[in-house]
Amino acid sequence: MSSSVISHLSLLSIASPRFVAPMSSGRIPNLYWKRWGRMNKRYASTLRCYCSSVSVSEPKSSETSSITVKKRIVSGVQPTGSIHLGNYLGAIKNWISLQNSYEALFFIVDLHAITLPYDAQLLSKATKNTAAIYLACGIDTSKASIFVQSHVRAHVELMWLLSSATPIGWLNRMIQFKEKSRKAGDENVGVALLTYPVLMASDILLYQSDFVPVGEDQKQHMELTRELAERINNLYGGRKWKKMGGFDCLCYSGDRRGGAIFKVPEPLIPQAGARVMSLTDGLSKMSKSAPSDQSRINLLDPKDVIANKIKRCKTDSFSGLEFDNPDRPECNNLLSIFQLITGRxxxxxxxxxxxxxxGTFKTLLADALIDHLHPIQVRYEEIISDPAYLDGVLLEGATKATCIADATLNSVYQAMGFVQR
Structure with a gap:
């Protein structure tokens, strides 16, 4: 999944004397339940789980308390094909630093993987391989949650609810749909390819996300997510939502706008590495779907394969090497990869x-890539050979994600007028 500039990466401290003291003892005040009216036990436990994710500090005085809340980010990668250098530099590598500053939810978007023809026999294996790569690259389960998208069923439920409020014209203008459907042909394109931006919006809004790390090519989908959040808030939020007993989803963030059902998330685009290009065409994005494996460096490629791909990658006939020359896209791409891999x-x-x-630079780049990817490959083999550990990580991540997702989903059902279960 892959966002505009973020203004701050700080933790947010707010005071809430009415709610904090009871929450710090693990209970929700009676006044809170009265605002919601009748609830069954399942929904009550979901809300407690959601509230327990808030970090609560001891009150500084008898009158005020302080809640320290990390901003939340969500992101994911499809399990189709091999995870390549573009996925790593454009997304996963950035997650490693972001997990230190945010409450992070990283998932494998297996539901998105079926929008185009795929091999059902390989989906499960590819999903677990992708999760293992997340961990091998440095995602820390003490700081971030890793889970499989389809393991949290609220993703699909919220997508259906959002679809009812999504104008078809918004989906028809999606550039990626136009490009992919043109290549595949109308008879080979399912409805899911048209509607998957709504699923992406569900992925984000379900977790009341503050920021979403995405690539340049996903900016249009991110804008649709923001438009959908605002549309749902306008259609079903505000006074109508409050009269039904709903509370502001932003009550813990310090934003006191009345009756918002969803946060409107901001895109987060890394300054470098947002779009790693093909090794065979500096004007095309590095992609899993490209027919030639020569066009990409896969994270699990052996060192001799990496060296051979770099040796054979497309270059130009100019002398010297330079960034940002529009006539030298391959040169700019290879220098950018070297910059990101070496951290310079x-x-x-x-x-x-x-x-x-x-010749000199290609040797330098190949050596840098091999050195950088080797420890990731070693760690990956350790993780994938311990299926019980990997399954435990995914179960723990899905459990936490479900707590947050169900609270949002139940709010949306209530705001849209459904009978509560």
Whole structure:
């Protein structure tokens, strides 16, 4: 899944004397339940679970209390094909730093994987392989949750509810749908390809996300998510929602707008690495679906394969190496990959490589890639050989995600007028 500029990465502290003291002892005040009216035990336990994710500090005085809340991010990658360098540099590598500043939910979007023809025999294996790669790359389960999208059924339920309020014109304008349907042909395109931006919106809004790390090519889908959140808030939120007993979904964030059902999330695009390009065409994004494996570096490629792909990748006939020359897309792409893999600044790489020839630079780049990916590959083999550990991680992640998701879903059902279960 892959966002605009984020203004701050700080923790947010707010005071809420009415709610905090009871919550710190693990209970919800009676006044809170009265606002909701009649609820069954299942819904009550869901809400308690949702509230328990808020970090509560001891009150500073008898009159005020402080809640320290991390902003929440969600993101995911499809399990189809091999996870490649573009997925890693454009998404997963950035998650490693983001998990230190945010409450993070990272999932494997297996429901998105079936929008185009796929191999059903391989889906389960690919899903677990992707989860293992998340962990091998450095996702820390003490800081972030990892789970499988289809293990939280609220994703599909919320998608249906959102679909009822999504104008068909919004979906018809999606660029990716136009491109993929044109390639596949109308007879080979399912309805899911048209409606999967609604599922993506469900993935995000379900968790009341503050920010979503996405690539440049997902900005349009992110904008649709924001529009849908605002549309649902306008159609079913506000005074109508409050009269039905609903509370503001933003009550813990310090934003006191009345009766909002969803947070309106902000996109988060990394400054570098947001779009890693193909090794065979510097104008095309590195992709799992590209017919030639030569176009990408897969994270699990052996070192000899990596070296061979870099040796054979497309370059140009200009002398020297430079960033940001529109006539040299391959040069800019390979330098950017080297910059991200080595952790150096753009200026440092430009100075080091400006007088190099392609033969020297390709050797340097291949060695850097092999050195960087080797520990990931070793850790991956350890994880994938311990299925009980991996299953436990996914179960724990899905359990936490379900708590948050069910609270949101029940709110939406109530706001839209459904009879409570």
């Amino acid at each position: 600044t753009k200026e440092e790489v430009a100075r080091e490589c400006q007088d190099m020839n392609w």
